[in-house]
Amino acid sequence: MITAFELQTYNEGKWKIDSIFDDRQLALFEAKRLAESGRFPGVRVVQESYDAEKDKTDFRIIYKGSRTDDENTKAQRRERKVKSELAAQRKSAEQVTAVKKRVAANAKQQADSNQWYLMLALKAGGLGFVALAILYALHILNQVM
């Protein structure tokens, strides 16, 4: 059995052989180094085993590293963080709005109350003035009669 390890890189829509090793550890080490460098969107190692007796070759992907996968994971983390921050801000804003509403309601209630007392005082004053006017008119009439 003859075994080779092809390190392949993905770029512009296709996989290309980058280098060939007969040593699995070397191939994997180099593949991880390339994947971490971020130079290629995808890196993989294909194990190619040739069975001379059966004249058959088997291919097996033994490593796959992707910059896209890493970026997607990071993007998902960022999205979750932003959503969480937005939710916290929304909750905080709702609490502030509720407090403002309560303060406004209290102020309105206070203003309504003051207005009611003023109107009551004005009405009482008006009634008193009318009563005095009637009494004064009756007094004048009594003198004339």
Added chain:
Amino acid sequence: MERRLVLRVLNYWRHLAGEKEFPSIDEIDASDIPEIWPNCFLLDSSGNPDDPVLMDIGDQLQKDLGGDAKGKPISEVINESLLSAALGHYRQVATKKVPISLGGEYTKNDGTQVLYRSIILPLSGDGENIDKFFGAANSRLVSTS
């Protein structure tokens, strides 16, 4: 086996290539990699693709050969040497146009067993045709105990 040599050579080659497909021979500078240069070699296949010439060879490989091979075609490199073992797959590199790392075992003339690991990487002057090769190899004796 020593895998670090392969990884360092590959990393240097990638650094020189940058966005290009292959670096050129002019970009290889021994002073950039003084710690691994003794195990490196440069091949020129522009004159005769079937029998490239050794343009340069590191001290360690030279010492293992026991003679000066610089400027000689690889057909004159003695068998059962580290360089001879390392050069075995340069044709595959020319065909596939990707770096290939292979390891294995060979027996020296004195009967000692040696484990080796090597890498050959393509170089191009025009960015398309492979006209030179950059390689490296190291070895250790197989423990008999």
